[in-house]
Amino acid sequence: MTRVVLLGSSPGPIGSEAGAPPVPPTDLPLPSLPGAPTVYGRLLSQLADLDPDPVTIARPADAAAYRGYPARVAESADVAGDLRALADAVQDSTDNVLILPADALLHDELIYQLTKAKRGAIALILREERDENAPEPPPIEEAEPEIGTAVLEGRPQRTRAGRGRVISVGTAHHAVTRPNAALLGPIHLQQRHAATLAEVARELADLVHLFGPEDDVAELLVFGLVRRGVSVGVRGRRDLFYRRLRGPAETQAALAEMATFNEDRARLDNxxxxxxxxxxxxxxxxxxxxxxxxxxxxxxxxxxxxxxxxxxxxxxxxxxxxxxxxxxxxxxxxxxxxxxxxxxxxxxxxxxxxxxxxxxxxxxxxxxxxxxxxxxxxxxxxxxxxxxxxxxxxxxxxxxxxxxxxxxxxxxxxxxxxxxxxxxxxxxxxxxxxxxxxxxxxxxxxxxxxxxxxxxxxxxxxxxxxxxxxxxxxxxxxxxxxxxxxxxxxxxxxxxxxxxxxxxxxxxxxxxxxxxxxxxxxxxxx
Incomplete structure (x- = not known):
């Protein structure tokens, strides 16, 4: 079994434009999929074999909608509450831990590959695409830490990844030397790291005044784990699909894109x-x-x-x-x-x-x-x-x-x-x-x-x-x-x-x- 925690609160947008507020995944239907489930309903069905009773951390205004599904709901008013609720959910876990955004649309095979990874901890990332015609950057020893302002698929590029693991993670307050990736959200940890995760989450909850509205809970957790000396491996989507959805337009575009992926072939190759x-x-x-x-x-x-x-x-x-x-x-x-x-x-x-x-x-x-x-x-x-x-x-x-x-x-x-x-x-x-x-x-x-x-x-x-x-x-x-x-x-x-x-x-x-x-x-x- 695996202890599953779903994050029901989306981070704020990056930059000065506020944009439209996100639609809860309980209200985003997927009409082209069998049974026309919602984003959240599909995610629960995908995770049923891992954890039939997952915990969803949600804002009080959205809690009633989440309670309409077979999952426990922990209400939280802010990011600090999210972190403390997550710590409560995993601190006594004798199983591995999977953390996923509740608004995620992804393939079953990607969930399987994350949960079966041999690494003690692993996070899904999106790497920066380098321009081959761009001049070579100076050696990293000469680079200065920065608060990353680049955006990859709506997530801040504030992660330094290399040699198969996360080297460093930044926030709106913490600078990173030459960030080259963005954390997409899913994290899987083996049971031996559950206590460290709970401890880090509580410490981060006391430091929320340092973070910005765009800092995601999953991103903060990887930030804390890396600074506690936990080796967090990295994995890209490769030939599988993953997106976080904020509204109907994004959902329709994501469904059309997901239809172009051959999940069975990816499963076969794996x-x-x-x-x-x-x-x-x-x-x-x-x-x-x-x-x-x-x-x-x-x-x-x-x-x-x-x-x-x-x-x-x-x-x-x-x-x-x-x-x-x-x-x-x-x-x-x-x-x-x-x-x-x-x-x-x-x-x-x-x-x-x-x-x-x-x-x-x-x-x-x-x-x-x-x-x-x-x-x-x-x-x-x-x-x-x-x-x-x-x-x-x-x-x-x-x-x-x-x-x-x-x-x-x-x-x-x-x-x-x-x-x-x-x-x-x-x-x-x-x-x-x-x-x-x-x-x-x-x-x-x-x-x-x-x-x-x-x-x-x-x-x-x-x-x-x-x-x-x-x-x-x-x-x-x-x-x-x-x-x-x-x-x-x-x-x-x-x-x-x-x-x-x-x-x-x-x-x-x-x-x-x-x-x-x-x-x-x-x-x-x-």
Whole structure:
């Protein structure tokens, strides 16, 4: 479950023009959507699986309209009251927290991606679009903090984002060094940050005299979290839709724009892992996502697809065991499709939202089972063929390959478990009343300098090298992931023989184990 808090009060406009007062989302119908719900009603239905009893913070004049829906309503007369009501709603939460403006029109998939993000805290942002013809700005070290006056989709551009997280946030009183983004409103936090969020909200409530009418509650919360040293990740809308609506004209325009987005395709693309290896990315995921959608729409579960993958892998091992060229080629084709189905099962799970402990265990366990079964099949095939005498040498190579892969898996598992126990390096903090972010920026620079030598320098250099695509893919391939291993088994066996296959696995696997162990040691010492 997730504790959902909806912000029912829109911020004031930026600048001197007051503009028309916003229409409450309870009075904004969406006639082109099934059932013609209101903006607020649709949002509640989208969030029902996360929190069937969300809290909506609203002004007393609008409270009656919000109470016409199945949600708790907390009345608040001003921004200070909004912050205190939010603190009351989340302070005892044992669940993750999702904060959304009540006037938001967005895709279900965007809500899902925000709530499933691995970051402890994440906010939706809109980045400034840079003019390629504009002159390069001076180094940020020479820039002075400013109260941002630029506007992005009705929100003030008062956020500095970089390296995947929020660096600094400004308000009508707090200046930011070279702001480059606007906070759009949604925030998701894991449960461990709920107490900090409540504490920050109450402190901000006592400082409302410093803020302007355009300062949004969500923006103020990110401002406070960042200054308390919480790492707030950032995410853009990418290929999904999000808008905040203030009136009927905006609503009609937003509906027309949202109709141009393909949410199902975005959901399908999101079902594919973004960090897969070279072979998986270019020779499997280009079409496996469509197989996953076909399977999901016909009611196939991820576990059923996993069983198909296991069965296909065993057929491949059986084909290898024949010891004939035809068997080697057939085994290569079958092991390729066993890997395809292995990718499809996870994509079905992510696309259809069907997750389970059994499925995760089956997938992790039987990946190794299929691989090792093929090792046995290849060794049997080499023995049956009579090409290598009694086959004893090939069996030795098979055992070495199996042991090498087992050691590599053990290294990966043990390092991952140890790394999860390692506490993160704390970010610098800054008093909420500090007028600009220079002390925060200086503390971040000192933190960077303190980690600039020795092992840190080597790791940072290697990370930067990954920005070049050839280096990026070379790094993906050198670790010999499962896609590359299955491809090596399929191709080498089809064109050569089991002995060459095992030698390939041993040599490439040895390089991968050495590279991996070196990287693990360096990161452990960093």
């Amino acid at each position: 079902a594919v892992k973004g960090a897969d290896g070279f072979f998986t990315t270019f020779f499997v995921s280009t079409y496996s996502r469509f197989l996953a959608r076909w399977a999901a729409r016909r009611g196939l579960t991820p576990n059923q697809v996993t069983l198909i993958s296991i069965f296909t892998g065993l057929l491949a091992a059986g084909a290898f065991a024949t010891g004939s060229r035809t068997g080697y080629v057939a085994g290569g084709v079958l092991i390729y499709f066993a890997f395809v189905f292995d990718c499809v099962d996870g994509q079905v799970a992510r696309y259809a939202r069907q997750f389970g402990v059994l499925g995760a265990w089956l997938d992790a366990t039987f990946d190794r089972f299929k691989e090792y079964a093929c090792f046995v099949g290849l060794a049997i095939g080499a023995t049956v063929s009579g090409q290598f005498g009694d086959g004893e040498g090939v069996w030795t190579l098979a055992l070495v390959a199996l042991a090498l892969q087992s050691v590599k898996h053990l290294l990966d598992f043990s390092f991952g478990a140890a790394n999860r126990r390692k506490p993160p390096v704390p970010l610098p903090t800054l008093d909420l009343t500090a007028a600009d972010d220079r002390p925060l920026r200086e503390a971040l620079e000192n933190r960077k300098l303190s980690r600039s030598g020795g092992v840190h320098a080597v790791l940072r250099l290697w990370t930067r090298a990954g920005r070049f695509r050839p280096v990026h893919w070379a790094r993906k391939m050198i670790v010999f992931p499962i896609g590359e291993r299955f491809a090596a088994i399929a191709l080498v066996t089809a064109f050569f023989d089991p002995r060459v296959t095992f030698l390939t696995l041993i040599v490439w696997g040895g390089v991968a184990a050495t590279y991996t162990l070196t990287g693990r040691l360096l990161r452990s010492m960093a």
